[in-house]
Amino acid sequence: MYYAVTLATLITMALALGRALLGPTIYDRLLAANMFGTKTVLLLSVVAFLYGRPDFLDLALVYALINFIGVIAVLEFIRDREDGGEANKSAGE
Numbered sequence: 001m002y003y004a005v006t007l008a009t010l011i012t013m014a015l016a017l018g019r020a021l022l023g024p025t026i027y028d029r030l031l032a033a034n035m036f037g038t039k040t041v042l043l044l045s046v047v048a049f050l051y052g053r054p055d056f057l058d059l060a061l062v063y064a065l066i067n068f069i070g071v072i073a074v075l076e077f078i079r080d081r082e083d084g085g086e087a088n089k090s091a092g093e
Contacts, residue, residue, distance in 0.1 A: 006046050013039045030074055037067030 013036055020032035041060045048056030 002046060002050050006043065006050070009039055009043045009046065013043070026078060030071065030078075034067065034071050037063065037070075041067070 016032045016036040016039060020029050020036060023029035023032055041064045044056050044060035044063065048054060048060065
C-alpha cells in the first residue's frame, strides 16, 4: 500500500515539474514549484515510515519551512519587480 502511495507521489511530482517548466505565467510556475516542494515533504514522510527512520521527518519539516520561506521570498521579488521598486522607495522616505 505504501509503495503505491510512493509511486503516486512520484507521478504527481513529475506532473508538477512539467507544469513548472511549461507554465504560461510565473504564478503557474511558482505554484507548481510549491506543489513539488509539498510532494517532496510527503515523499520524505512516507520513506521515513517505510524504512523506520524518524529522523527523516525532521528533514521533511525543515524542507517544508524552507519551501514556505522560498515561496514568500519569490512572491516579494515578483511584487517589487512589477511595482518597479516603488514600494521600497516610498517606505524608505
